[in-house]
Amino acid sequence: MAPIICTRRIQFCAGHRVLNHENKCAHMHGHNYVAFFEAGVEELDGIGRVIDFSVLKERLGGWVDEHWDHGFVYWDKDIEVVAALDAMNEDRRFAMPYNPTAENMAQYLLRVVGPSVLDDTPVYLNAVRVWETENCYADANLERIGVTPG
Numbered sequence: 001m002a003p004i005i006c007t008r009r010i011q012f013c014a015g016h017r018v019l020n021h022e023n024k025c026a027h028m029h030g031h032n033y034v035a036f037f038e039a040g041v042e043e044l045d046g047i048g049r050v051i052d053f054s055v056l057k058e059r060l061g062g063w064v065d066e067h068w069d070h071g072f073v074y075w076d077k078d079i080e081v082v083a084a085l086d087a088m089n090e091d092r093r094f095a096m097p098y099n100p101t102a103e104n105m106a107q108y109l110l111r112v113v114g115p116s117v118l119d120d121t122p123v124y125l126n127a128v129r130v131w132e133t134e135n136c137y138a139d140a141n142l143e144r145i146g147v148t149p150g
Contacts, residue, residue: 003040005126006049008056010035012069016100019078028072028084031132035064035109038127039118051123059117060109073100102138106130110140 015030037060041050071092074081085093098104106128114125127141 003042003126004044004050005038005040006051006053006056008037008039008053008060010037010057010061010064012064014068014070015072017074017078017081018101019075019081019099028081033105034131035060035106036127036129036131037109037114037125038129039123040126041122041124051121055121060113063113063117064109067094073105075099102130102132102136103140106138106140110142 011032011034013030013032015028017028018025020026037056039050039056044050071094072081072085072090073094073096074085075098076095096104096108098108109130110125110128114128118124125142127139129137129139131137
């Protein structure tokens with residue numbers, strides 16, 4: 001049987017900089033992001049759901065609120081950003097293991113955050129879409145990256 005999917009939308013504001021970017025994204029700036037979390041299960045629960053939408057909001061949205069919302073997301077190798085954040089006494093920051101592009105943010109949410117916050121449920125993240133602007137988004141999808149859910 002094919003997995004059954006539901007999707008939860010989470011909004012957040014965050015700053016970032018794309019290290020070595022060839023244009024203006026090389027500078028510290030921010031976005032009003034929108035993330036879509038696509039959750040799946042093999043069988044619906046007794047009520048007929050993948051999972052209650054409020055649980056996705058609490059767990060996934062809670063993680064985003066705690067770690068990324070109204071903070072600065074940066075690559076842990078970006079020493080210039082670290083120095084700038086230190087100089088501003090900015091402690092609302094999150095170091096990623098790679099450049100914080102929309103693609104990498106989606107991948108991080110899919111591969112790291114989802115499994116961590118949903119580990120005690122039968123639900124898995126199947127895909128994450130991160131809208132960086134009204135015109136641009138990036139997708140990370142288990143099937144596309146060759147990972148078997150569950």
